[in-house]
Amino acid sequence: MDTGIASPRLRIAVALTVNGRRVSAEVEPRMHLGDFLREQLNLTGTHLGCEQGVCGACTVLVDGTPQRSCIAYAVECDGAQVTTIEGFDADPTMAALREAFAAHHGLQCGFCTPGMLIASRDIVLRLGDVPETRIREELSGNLCRCTGYVGIVEAVAAVAAGREPAADAAAVPVQARVAAPADASVAPASVAAAPAALAAGGAGIAQTIALGVSADAAWAVLSDPRAVAACLPGAELTALEGEAVSGVVRVALGPIKVALAGQGSITLDQAARSGVLVGRGRDGGTGSSAEGEVRWQVVPRGEAASELRVELSWRLSGALAQFSRGAVVEGLVRRLAADFAANLEARVAGQAPPAAQRELGLLALIWAVIKARLFR
Amino acid sequence: MKPVAFDYVRARTLEEASEMLAAGGGAARLLAGGQSLGPMLNLRLARPMRLVDIKRADGFRALAADDATLSIGAGFTHAEIEDGAVEDPARGLLRHVARGIAYRAVRNRGTIGGSLAHADPAADWVSVFAALDGVAVARSARGTRRIASGAFLRGAFATALADDEVLAAVELPLLSAGARWAYRKVCRKTGEFASAIGVVVLDPARGLARVVAGAVEAAPVLLPATSEALRDHGPDAAEAALAEEIARLLPHLDPAARRLRMVAVRSALRDIAGEG
Numbered sequence: 001m002d003t004g005i006a007s008p009r010l011r012i013a014v015a016l017t018v019n020g021r022r023v024s025a026e027v028e029p030r031m032h033l034g035d036f037l038r039e040q041l042n043l044t045g046t047h048l049g050c051e052q053g054v055c056g057a058c059t060v061l062v063d064g065t066p067q068r069s070c071i072a073y074a075v076e077c078d079g080a081q082v083t084t085i086e087g088f089d090a091d092p093t094m095a096a097l098r099e100a101f102a103a104h105h106g107l108q109c110g111f112c113t114p115g116m117l118i119a120s121r122d123i124v125l126r127l128g129d130v131p132e133t134r135i136r137e138e139l140s141g142n143l144c145r146c147t148g149y150v151g152i153v154e155a156v157a158a159v160a161a162g163r164e165p166a167a168d169a170a171a172v173p174v175q176a177r178v179a180a181p182a183d184a185s186v187a188p189a190s191v192a193a194a195p196a197a198l199a200a201g202g203a204g205i206a207q208t209i210a211l212g213v214s215a216d217a218a219w220a221v222l223s224d225p226r227a228v229a230a231c232l233p234g235a236e237l238t239a240l241e242g243e244a245v246s247g248v249v250r251v252a253l254g255p256i257k258v259a260l261a262g263q264g265s266i267t268l269d270q271a272a273r274s275g276v277l278v279g280r281g282r283d284g285g286t287g288s289s290a291e292g293e294v295r296w297q298v299v300p301r302g303e304a305a306s307e308l309r310v311e312l313s314w315r316l317s318g319a320l321a322q323f324s325r326g327a328v329v330e331g332l333v334r335r336l337a338a339d340f341a342a343n344l345e346a347r348v349a350g351q352a353p354p355a356a357q358r359e360l361g362l363l364a365l366i367w368a369v370i371k372a373r374l375f376r
Numbered sequence: 377m378k379p380v381a382f383d384y385v386r387a388r389t390l391e392e393a394s395e396m397l398a399a400g401g402g403a404a405r406l407l408a409g410g411q412s413l414g415p416m417l418n419l420r421l422a423r424p425m426r427l428v429d430i431k432r433a434d435g436f437r438a439l440a441a442d443d444a445t446l447s448i449g450a451g452f453t454h455a456e457i458e459d460g461a462v463e464d465p466a467r468g469l470l471r472h473v474a475r476g477i478a479y480r481a482v483r484n485r486g487t488i489g490g491s492l493a494h495a496d497p498a499a500d501w502v503s504v505f506a507a508l509d510g511v512a513v514a515r516s517a518r519g520t521r522r523i524a525s526g527a528f529l530r531g532a533f534a535t536a537l538a539d540d541e542v543l544a545a546v547e548l549p550l551l552s553a554g555a556r557w558a559y560r561k562v563c564r565k566t567g568e569f570a571s572a573i574g575v576v577v578l579d580p581a582r583g584l585a586r587v588v589a590g591a592v593e594a595a596p597v598l599l600p601a602t603s604e605a606l607r608d609h610g611p612d613a614a615e616a617a618l619a620e621e622i623a624r625l626l627p628h629l630d631p632a633a634r635r636l637r638m639v640a641v642r643s644a645l646r647d648i649a650g651e652g
Contacts, residue, residue: 009384012384028381029381029382029383029384029427030378030379030380030381030382030417032418035378048377050377051418052377052414052415052418052419053411053414053415053482056479056481059481062484062485065481065484066480066481066484067481067484067485068411068414068482068485070377070418071410071414071415071418071485072410072414072485073384073410073414075384076384076407076410076429076431119480119481122480136566140479140565140566140567141478141479141480141482168459168460169456169459169460170461171461172439172452172461172462172463173439174439174440174446174463175438175439175441176440176442177440177441177442177445177446177447177547178440178442252533253532253533254416254422254494254495254496254533254534255405255416255421255422255424255494256416256421256422257422257423285420286420286421286423328497328532328533328593334531334594334628335530335531335594
């Protein structure tokens with residue numbers, strides 16, 4: 001793939017204001033704001049818990065609003081005003097919260113405290129005197145590993161008592177709009193799906209895809225592993241020896257792109273017009289693996305039509321499995337199946353499959369998984 | 377928890393962002409608020425070679441309206457919608473939904489356009505966009521394209537945006553004074569991604585009646601029969617049509633998941649009935 005991108009620049013200059021002090025530095029683009037504050041400015045009051053935007057410990061103010069410093073990169077914050085927990089010494093609201101946290105036993109181990117205080121100050125100033133349920137709702141993005149929420153909520157309620165909410169935000173001005181028509185949509189292929197028996201510890205799906213070609217014509221393609229691979233978005237067959245296949249399946253799940261490389265075996269039953277592909281593949285980049293099985297059969301529906309029945313079962317492991325919810329993968333597989341059917345029909349009709357279907361999204365991913373097992 | 381090394385460039389205009397994406401040949405990724413992309417980067421699930429930051433691009437944060445439609449720049453944050461700084465074309469629906477997205481610290485950074493382009497099926501804006509039958513405005517160096525909601529969302533994490541296209545704005549209908557809406561999100565903890573979403577929008581003056589089952593792990597599903605029953609005969613008739621239509625349109629979900637969607641939509645329909 002020609003990416004046009006040479007190796008990433010090591011460092012990029014940024015200038016921002018931290019706790020009222022102007023700071024200039026050169027940072028790696030991948031350095032998140034929390035690490036920048038802690039490692040380069042020694043402002044270790046900002047705590048890093050999960051580093052994936054869940055726990056709230058690293059919350060700081062960026063341009064006056066609380067934000068997660070672990071999922072903002074320092075390079076993005078060029079020109080920003082950042083306030084960390086060390087920057088509130090002269091802030092009367094924070095002084096009141098500090099006292100209230102101590103008085104109400106809201107401190108405990110202290111790990112979540114910097115983020116809790118910055119989130120709490122925002123609640124007090126923005127919302128004023130609100131019910132406890134609202135305080136809990138607003139604090140739900142800050143986790144306390146000591147589970148000391150009762151004291152924390154009481155402290156916030158004590159400081160918020162009697163306060164007025166902030167004035168409404170200034171409205172963004174609205175310009176006059178020039179309208180234009182929307183593009184036509186792409187009609188989806190018709191695909192019926194039903195739940196399938198699941199592989200142990202994995203997931204599965206059964207699909208029936210209507211094909212506008214005869215069973216013999218469909219089977220001519222579906223009994224040729226190379227032709228099948230050509231119809232599968234993202235699949236590339238690198239070797240085929242007897243029943244043994246190897247190859248790569250490239251799939252994209254939003255910003256996640258994997259290339260599952262592996263081996264498998266393919267078994268065909270010419271009389272029944274059916275096949276089984278079993279395989280496993282691994283993506284070195286994300287450290288994810290997939291294994292699975294695809295069974296397919298072509299059933300005649302009159303002279304010029306047929307049905308392709310596909311049963312897929314798969315199991316993901318590694319980072320990809322952590323990320324993907326099972327049903328998301330099912331949806332991805334269904335869409336891949338629709339694309340597969342369209343490519344198959346085109347191929348049987350003597351047309352080349354549409355090019356540039358390298359990565360198709362989640363469904364593609366699932367197919368890729370399947371493919372990795374089946375078609376590599 | 378440190379991302380793989382990447383390069384970073386800042387686009388001054390959306391057209392420039394498009395050119396930067398095209399030059400990256402698939403290895404470049406847009407960065408708006410980064411509240412979904414950031415965790416994926418940190419977990420090394422996403423490994424782009426270059427991020428193209430569009431937060432500060434011209435025209436990314438503009439509002440424009442005519443008599444029927446409000447165009448909301450993709451770069452507005454959830455918090456700006458929650459606070460009413462961005463006019464709500466849906467008479468409170470957007471503000472209500474925005475408040476339930478993740479947590480305030482995330483809402484202060486995450487953008488409506490970023491969420492839609494990321495297209496997590498369980499994300500709130502994905503279902504709302506479908507229910508309001510919005511239009512996505514895609515900008516590239518090649519020009520501007522408008523894509524209807526039904527064609528924009530292709531599936532989980534998949535949109536109709538081409539590799540060099542940037543989601544510039546979303547166009548939403550300005551609901552009339554008599555319009556009603558209901559939004560039900562099922563999740564175990566405040567701010568989580570939804571396990572199920574039900575959205576109902578009813579605007580008789582505009583002839584708009586849309587009932588959507590969301591968070592179905594694919595593009596949100598419009599329920600046409602239920603919507604028609606709502607428009608012609610009201611929420612009770614819509615509820616009567618709901619179970620059959622959910623069963624018909626979501627056969628692939630397991631029974632528990634299907635029921636969860638039905639409950640979310642039914643609750644939203646009852647919210648509408650309660651107001652009426």
